[in-house]
Amino acid sequence: MHGIKKWFGTFQAVDDVTLEIRSNEFFTLLGPSGCGKTTLLRMIAGFELPTEGQVLLDGTDISRLLPNQRPVNTVFQNYALFPHLTVAENIGFGLKMLGKPKSEIDSVVKDMLKLVHLEGRGNNPVTQLSGGQQQRVALARALAPRPKVLLLDEPLSALDLKLRKSMQMELKRLQLETGITFVFVTHDQEEALTMSDRIAVMSTGTVRQVGSPWDIYDRPAERFVADFIGETNFLEADVVSVSGDRARVRLSSGAEISATYPDGVTPKGKVTIVVRPEHARLGPPGSGVLEGVLDDIVYLGTDNHFHVKVDGGGTFIVRQQNAKSGPCGFSEQERVSIAINDDVAQILRD
Amino acid sequence: MTLSAQDATEQRQKKHVRDRWLLSAPALILIIAASVGPLLIVVLYSFLAPGSYGDVKWEFSTEGWFNVLFTRDIFDDTVSLADAHFSIFWRSIKLAFATTVFCLIFGFPTAYFIATRAPHNRSLWLFLITIPFWTNMLIRTFAIQEVIRSEGIINTLLMKIGIISAPIQMMFTDFAIMLGMTYVFLPLMVLPLYASLEKLDFRLIEAGYDLYASRFGVLWRIIIPLVKPGIIAGSILVFVPALSSYVVPRVLGGGKNLMVGNLIELQFGQGRNWPLGAALSVTLVIIVLFAMLYYVRNASKSGGSAHG
Numbered sequence: 218m219h220g221i222k223k224w225f226g227t228f229q230a231v232d233d234v235t236l237e238i239r240s241n242e243f244f245t246l247l248g249p250s251g252c253g254k255t256t257l258l259r260m261i262a263g264f265e266l267p268t269e270g271q272v273l274l275d276g277t278d279i280s281r282l283l284p285n286q287r288p289v290n291t292v293f294q295n296y297a298l299f300p301h302l303t304v305a306e307n308i309g310f311g312l313k314m315l316g317k318p319k320s321e322i323d324s325v326v327k328d329m330l331k332l333v334h335l336e337g338r339g340n341n342p343v344t345q346l347s348g349g350q351q352q353r354v355a356l357a358r359a360l361a362p363r364p365k366v367l368l369l370d371e372p373l374s375a376l377d378l379k380l381r382k383s384m385q386m387e388l389k390r391l392q393l394e395t396g397i398t399f400v401f402v403t404h405d406q407e408e409a410l411t412m413s414d415r416i417a418v419m420s421t422g423t424v425r426q427v428g429s430p431w432d433i434y435d436r437p438a439e440r441f442v443a444d445f446i447g448e449t450n451f452l453e454a455d456v457v458s459v460s461g462d463r464a465r466v467r468l469s470s471g472a473e474i475s476a477t478y479p480d481g482v483t484p485k486g487k488v489t490i491v492v493r494p495e496h497a498r499l500g501p502p503g504s505g506v507l508e509g510v511l512d513d514i515v516y517l518g519t520d521n522h523f524h525v526k527v528d529g530g531g532t533f534i535v536r537q538q539n540a541k542s543g544p545c546g547f548s549e550q551e552r553v554s555i556a557i558n559d560d561v562a563q564i565l566r567d
Numbered sequence: 568m569t570l571s572a573q574d575a576t577e578q579r580q581k582k583h584v585r586d587r588w589l590l591s592a593p594a595l596i597l598i599i600a601a602s603v604g605p606l607l608i609v610v611l612y613s614f615l616a617p618g619s620y621g622d623v624k625w626e627f628s629t630e631g632w633f634n635v636l637f638t639r640d641i642f643d644d645t646v647s648l649a650d651a652h653f654s655i656f657w658r659s660i661k662l663a664f665a666t667t668v669f670c671l672i673f674g675f676p677t678a679y680f681i682a683t684r685a686p687h688n689r690s691l692w693l694f695l696i697t698i699p700f701w702t703n704m705l706i707r708t709f710a711i712q713e714v715i716r717s718e719g720i721i722n723t724l725l726m727k728i729g730i731i732s733a734p735i736q737m738m739f740t741d742f743a744i745m746l747g748m749t750y751v752f753l754p755l756m757v758l759p760l761y762a763s764l765e766k767l768d769f770r771l772i773e774a775g776y777d778l779y780a781s782r783f784g785v786l787w788r789i790i791i792p793l794v795k796p797g798i799i800a801g802s803i804l805v806f807v808p809a810l811s812s813y814v815v816p817r818v819l820g821g822g823k824n825l826m827v828g829n830l831i832e833l834q835f836g837q838g839r840n841w842p843l844g845a846a847l848s849v850t851l852v853i854i855v856l857f858a859m860l861y862y863v864r865n866a867s868k869s870g871g872s873a874h875g
Contacts, residue, residue: 264773284776297774301792310788311778362779 231256231267232422238366238400239415240275243392245401247409247433248419249445254402257419258368261400262291274365285314290359291368295375296351298343304354305330305339311362329357332391349380356388360395367392369401373408385411406446410434418442435493438479439566443491450492450533456484456564464564466490469529472506476562489565494536496561499523499547505556507533511549521545525555606852613845621839631842635850652830652847659827660854662741662816663809666748667756670805671798673749674756678797681757682764693761696754704751708818711747712738715819739821747815752808756801763797764790799862807855827851 231253238244246254259265261272263284272280279287290311298307308329309322317325330336333353338346343354352372359367369388373381389412392399403409409416410430417427418441426433426442437443440451454466454476463475464484478484502508508528515522523535533555537545547553616628638649681692699707714720715737722734737743767790775785791798813828820826825833827847834844 262777264776284773285779285781289777291774291777293770293774295770297768297770299771299774299789310775310780314775314779314781314784358778 231260233270234419234422234424236417236424236427238398240365240398241396242414243389243399243401243412245403245409245413245416246419247403247406247416247446250404252419253422254404254419255370258291258370258400258402261366262289262368263287288362288365289368290362290364290366291370292355292359292372294370294372296355296372298351298354298358300342300344302343303339304335304341304343304346307343307354308339308357308361310358315362325361329361332360332394333357333387348376349384352376352384353387356391360391360397363395364397366398366400369399371403373403374405381408388412410446418445420445435561436477436479436563437491437565440489443563443565448494448534448536450494450497452490452492452531452533452562454488454490454564456486456488459484463560466562466564468506469527469531470507474506474557474562475560476564477560478564479566482564482566484564489567490562491565492533492557492562494522494534495520495538496558497533497535498556498558499525499535499537500554500556502552502554505554507555507557509533509553509555511547511551511553514545514547514549523547523553525553527555609845609848611845613842613849615842617840617842619839621835621841623841628842631840631846634840634843635846655825655830656827656850656854658741658824659810659812662745662748662826663806663812665745666752666809667802667806669745669749670753670756671802674753674760674801675798677753678757678760678764681761682767683769689765693758696757699751700754704814705818707751708747708815711743711750712818715743715746738819739824741820741824743819744812744816744824744826747819748809748812751815752805755804755808759800759804760794760797763794763800767793803859803862806858810855810858811851 234253234257246257248254256265260267260280263279263282263286267280270280271278274288279289299310302310305326309326312322312325326339330339333356335350335353335357338350343351346354352375355372372388373384376384385408388399388401392412401409401412410433413430415427415429416433418425418433420441426438428436433442434446437446437449443449443451452468454468457465457467457473459465462477464478465473466476466484466488467473476484476490498505499511507525509525511523512526512532513522513524515524518539520536520538523537525533525535527533535555539545612623613631614627614629615623616626616630618624634649635652636649637646638651639646677696681689681696684692712719716722717734717736717738721737722731725731726734737746771789771793772785775789780788811828812826813832816824816826816829820829831844831847831851834840834847838844
């Protein structure tokens with residue numbers, strides 16, 4: 218995709234997006250609702266035409282082709298299964314429209330039913346299936362014509378939590394087994410982190426950061442990305458020195474830590490750094506880099522969240538796993554110190 | 568003890584049955600008084616002998632039914648098939664069928680257009696569709712006459728432009744009847760079609776295009792099967808009144824292009840043969856019944872029953 222812009226009247230839904238999606242990868246467009254991710258997906262599918270820019274597939278411009286001329290299939294948010302057709306007829310629809318012989322359609326449909334674990338359900342009306350089964354029919358239907366790219370528009374949002382978890386695994390397995398490029402749209406950060414090879418985080422029509430789940434989570438380039446994905450702590454700091462890909466920064470407390478920084482940024486002066494709650498530890502006063510008062514302890518079963526009022530302003534959240542059964546060893550209103558692990562802090566762009 | 572308990576249950580059940588009859592009585596009375604009763608009277612009349620000045624003589628006779636199929640020569644009493652009746656029935660069926668097809672052809676795009684407008688605009692379009700209903704059918708039929716008669720709008724216009732030199736004869740033809748009926752009955756097709764199309768999930772159409780269907784493929788394999796209940800309802804609503812149409816063929820068909828409705832009216836009026844008129848009416852009811860049976864069974868066979 219190259220320089221994609223899309224206007225709906227005076228509202229710009231997508232602003233100058235350039236993305237390269239590699240073949241055979243599980244690529245996720247992640248962002249809050251209204252960020253333009255679905256519009257982008259619909260432009261790949263051909264339901265919307267870009268106002269400016271091109272959609273290239275293997276080097277050929279497909280941005281002006283009709284949806285039925287693109288080797289791209291979609292799994293719709295609410296499945297959009299044809300209610301008047303059986304499961305098998307739904308799955309075979311694309312191949313039938315492509316004019317494939319009946320024998321070929323039958324064998325592909327059979328393979329697809331097996332792939333999505335719906336053997337023997339071919340003659341059922343789709344209206345009698347459960348949500349999870351309909352979801353799998355929708356997947357099989359979109360995969361049957363063996364598209365070059367499979368687009369998935371928040372396909373798991375209608376499922377309950379448990380089913381969603383198992384479908385995440387299922388989707389990843391299907392992607393590996395078929396070797397088809399998946400472009401997945403979601404607003405659920407966990408879904409994105411679990412399944413994707415690479416993620417593009419979007420906001421207000423622009424792509425904010427593209428990278429592996431690790432890049433996105435541990436090395437966010439800007440405040441929006443860090444804030445949108447997971448919980449995080451923002452700290453003000455001054456750059457002391459830069460050497461290689463590390464910078465020394467001085468925190469408000471005067472302590473110095475080392476921090477990484479995104480490409481294309483030369484850290485200097487005042488900067489904002491992010492530290493994930495699980496990358497910090499609590500200790501007795503004087504043991505860490507930040508001092509404060511323990512304001513609140515939130516027990517979450519697997520973890521405890523410690524909300525610390527840092528001297529000099531601001532709240533810092535520390536997350537510690539409950540590795541041992543028993544009290545956490547800290548009590549509210551106690552003075553504590555926060556230690557930050559090595560190489561976990563990241564300087565944000567601006 | 569047990570006996571009286573049984574009695575009580577029995578009595579309760581009896582009361583329950585009585586209540587049910589009482590509660591459904593208004594509906595039953597209405598159906599009997601307005602539908603079954605008149606129909607039975609018509610059937611009864613068809614088995615009576617005609618009176619000399621109209622009306623019926625109260626004696627059993629199959630002459631009415633005989634006359635539906637055969638005519639007796641007034642001079643030598645030779646019996647021959649009633650060709651006129653057959654041709655009138657056949658014409659009525661043909662015209663009603665053609666009207667249904669034309670209503671479908673014009674009504675479907677109209678309904679689709681309305682269903683794809685923004686929701687707050689749809690009611691305006693529906694309102695426009697229903698406006699002709701407020702006008703008397705006779706007046707609407709005369710309006711059509713004004714358009715197609717020899718000195719009417721179309722002929723005058725065509726002659727002014729110079730495309731034709733003499734007016735085209737459109738009045739008093741089967742074409743005129745069909746045009747009139749299509750115009751009059753079109754809303755009856757549009758409304759049920761709209762009701763079906765409005766419920767159609769337009770994402771299914773996107774899914775169809777996504778799966779390589781052409782425009783025609785989407786129409787034929789997705790839209791039409793899904794709005795089939797609307798197509799069936801609309802077709803029945805148009806076919807039935809078109810088959811028994813009276814005003815339109817009377818005004819636009821002149822005297823010579825009769826339809827069943829006119830034939831029946833003739834027997835009750837000038838013909839003074841009420842039993843024949845009644846027998847013809849019953850015949851018409853039977854034809855409609857069979858047509859509907861065929862239609863509904865055909866429709867459910869081809870899978871339209873799975874939806875809606």
